[in-house]
Amino acid sequence: MINSSSAASDSTSPPHDAASPAASRARWLFGERRRPLFTPYLFLAPGFFVFALVMLYPIVRALQISFYEWSILPTAESVFVKFANYERALHDAVFWRGLVNTAAYMVATVPTQIVLGLIVAVLLDTRMPARTFFRVLYYLPVITSWVVVSLLFKYLFSSDAGFVNWVLHDGVGVLDHDVAWLQSRWTALAVVSVLGVWKGVGWSMIIFLAALQTVPKDLHEAAAIDGAGAFRRFRHVSLPAIWPTLLFVTVMLVIGGFNVFISIFLITGGGPAEETEVLLTYMYRQAFDFLDFGYGSSIAFLLTGIVFTLSLLQLRFLRRPTEFRA
Amino acid sequence: MVGSTYRQGGILTLRYVLLAAGGVVMALPFVYMFSTSLKAHAYVFEIPPRLIPKEPTFANYQSAWSSNSFDRYFLNSVIVASATTVISVVLSSMMAFAFARYEFWGRRLLFGLLLIGLMVPTMMLIIPQFLLARTLGLMDSLSGLVLFYVGGTLALNTFLLRGFFENIPKELDEAMIVDGARAWTRFRRLFLPLSKPALATVAIFSFLASWDEFVWALTVINDPDKRTLPIAIALFQGEHATSWGLVFAASVIAVVPVILVFVTFQRHFVGGLTAGAVKG
Numbered sequence: 001m002i003n004s005s006s007a008a009s010d011s012t013s014p015p016h017d018a019a020s021p022a023a024s025r026a027r028w029l030f031g032e033r034r035r036p037l038f039t040p041y042l043f044l045a046p047g048f049f050v051f052a053l054v055m056l057y058p059i060v061r062a063l064q065i066s067f068y069e070w071s072i073l074p075t076a077e078s079v080f081v082k083f084a085n086y087e088r089a090l091h092d093a094v095f096w097r098g099l100v101n102t103a104a105y106m107v108a109t110v111p112t113q114i115v116l117g118l119i120v121a122v123l124l125d126t127r128m129p130a131r132t133f134f135r136v137l138y139y140l141p142v143i144t145s146w147v148v149v150s151l152l153f154k155y156l157f158s159s160d161a162g163f164v165n166w167v168l169h170d171g172v173g174v175l176d177h178d179v180a181w182l183q184s185r186w187t188a189l190a191v192v193s194v195l196g197v198w199k200g201v202g203w204s205m206i207i208f209l210a211a212l213q214t215v216p217k218d219l220h221e222a223a224a225i226d227g228a229g230a231f232r233r234f235r236h237v238s239l240p241a242i243w244p245t246l247l248f249v250t251v252m253l254v255i256g257g258f259n260v261f262i263s264i265f266l267i268t269g270g271g272p273a274e275e276t277e278v279l280l281t282y283m284y285r286q287a288f289d290f291l292d293f294g295y296g297s298s299i300a301f302l303l304t305g306i307v308f309t310l311s312l313l314q315l316r317f318l319r320r321p322t323e324f325r326a
Numbered sequence: 327m328v329g330s331t332y333r334q335g336g337i338l339t340l341r342y343v344l345l346a347a348g349g350v351v352m353a354l355p356f357v358y359m360f361s362t363s364l365k366a367h368a369y370v371f372e373i374p375p376r377l378i379p380k381e382p383t384f385a386n387y388q389s390a391w392s393s394n395s396f397d398r399y400f401l402n403s404v405i406v407a408s409a410t411t412v413i414s415v416v417l418s419s420m421m422a423f424a425f426a427r428y429e430f431w432g433r434r435l436l437f438g439l440l441l442i443g444l445m446v447p448t449m450m451l452i453i454p455q456f457l458l459a460r461t462l463g464l465m466d467s468l469s470g471l472v473l474f475y476v477g478g479t480l481a482l483n484t485f486l487l488r489g490f491f492e493n494i495p496k497e498l499d500e501a502m503i504v505d506g507a508r509a510w511t512r513f514r515r516l517f518l519p520l521s522k523p524a525l526a527t528v529a530i531f532s533f534l535a536s537w538d539e540f541v542w543a544l545t546v547i548n549d550p551d552k553r554t555l556p557i558a559i560a561l562f563q564g565e566h567a568t569s570w571g572l573v574f575a576a577s578v579i580a581v582v583p584v585i586l587v588f589v590t591f592q593r594h595f596v597g598g599l600t601a602g603a604v605k606g
Contacts, residue, residue, distance in 0.1 A: 054477030
């Protein structure tokens with residue numbers, strides 16, 4: 001995926017001419033030597049300055065803040081408290097509930113998005129009319145803003161005259177009463193998870209579809225001649241071929257699952273009574289409602305640590321498809 | 327291949343049935359949103375709910391656009407997203423050119439730092455970024471939003487463009503060097519024109535990311551005149567909890583440009599998304 005080894009260099013020398021010393025010095029600094037001294041840095045400077053200022057510096061700063069009882073006022077002194085903010089998190093019941101809720105959201109949404117995305121991709125992986133139409137349709141929720149779809153689902157699942165209650169209760173009759181979806185922990189998390197799957201399935205579908213199209217057609221044909229049915233062809237031909245993609249999608253979805261924020265923030269606000277708080281909503285509230293920047297930063301760092309660890313573990317244990325198929 | 331035409335036809339029908347069933351689930355929330363935006367306030371909580379409004383009206387759109395300042399918020403979003411897109415594409419294509427065509431001291435380190443920026447969850451940095459914006463006097467300003475959006479999109483854009491630039495044949499560079507073209511000329515006359523599809527991809531990514539961004543804008547913008555569409559919609563819903571018709575009229579106003587951009591450029595979009603994700 002990342003190819004940092006193939007360093008490109010200008011292999012040709014510029015036409016040699018005996019110019020003045022000033023001109024030759026200028027060429028040495030900016031010109032087309034094998035290793036021009038300044039040219040690449042001049043191209044990098046403006047972009048990298050912005051990147052370093054608003055991304056790299058804040059990373060370092062976040063770590064620093066997490067070790068302080070941070071004072072919001074520039075004039076007041078911040079107190080260095082070592083690991084106190086981290087210890088506080090480990091003894092904070094709401095932090096743990098947020099972690100459990102985040103994990104629950106992940107467990108509910110990641111496998112579902114993978115399976116549904118793969119099914120839709122397999123269905124679309126053929127020459128058929130209206131293929132682009134379906135691809136665009138399934139992808140629409142992905143590009144729609146989280147704010148809009150969160151408010152939309154809040155309205156669809158509202159308890160008074162909500163569309164979903166009407167369908168399930170009066171329409172299909174699965175429920176014998178209206179459900180107050182957003183008023184209790186697990187139903188509210190279910191709503192947010194349904195939203196997450198609905199919004200995300202198009203993304204995994206697009207990635208899987210691109211991967212399936214790289215599977216050689218003659219492999220499928222050979223397997224078909226050997227008498228393999230569609231399901232066995234999928235399992236023994238397509239699945240091993242798209243395994244790296246499956247791994248990539250899993251890692252990205254896990255990271256995405258841990259970053260769940262806007263939907264909870266706008267649909268339940270972490271309520272009722274902090275029951276549906278996830279790590280990021282709790283972090284945001286600590287920082288910008290209670291102005292406890294030190295504690296907020298430590299939660300952010302714990303979250304990042306968990307995400308990085310999980311990604312590494314996944315890459316380590318899901319690497320070889322043979323292990324999985326055994 | 328195996329299977330009669332009859333069976334193949336049956337499978338194709340099954341495909342359509344399943345895809346259409348899923349498609350209804352994908353489309354229904356949007357349809358209901360649009361239909362609600364056409365309903366007068368009295369019909370928003372009507373039982374049974376109607377997909378096709380009884381007396382459709384554009385009153386919500388008029389009200390959102392003029393009396394609730396969504397014209398202003400729309401303009402703010404256009405300014406912020408356009409500026410972010412232009413600046414980010416220019417800066418990231420310059421960086422990608424340096425990474426793709428030069429060997430220099432610190433090359434691997436700088437590229438590694440860029441990849442860190444790609445992996446760090448953006449929410450993690452919101453506290454130090456808030457302090458930075460305050461120090462720089464960029465609270466409540468649209469240019470402050472642009473600076474941070476550019477910083478947030480640079481890593482991905484540079485990464486994607488570098489991959490594309492590396493595939494441009496070196497012979498073309500060499501031909502231009504022989505003609506005496508300096509680096510900037512090659513960048514402008516060779517790399518940019520040849521990379522239009524890749525540039526379109528990163529431009530669309532940057533535009534959509536900054537058009538939809540919510541958390542950062544919510545955190546640093548307090549002045550109602552500086553609101554962008556996402557925070558304006560969320561705050562409006564918070565203040566007028568039951569005015570769903572108006573909320574969704576504003577939402578449709580925010581979503582339609584995104585859908586138009588996506589449908590027009592969806593090929594570039596898919597290409598950029600899957601670059602790096604799929605081998606081969």
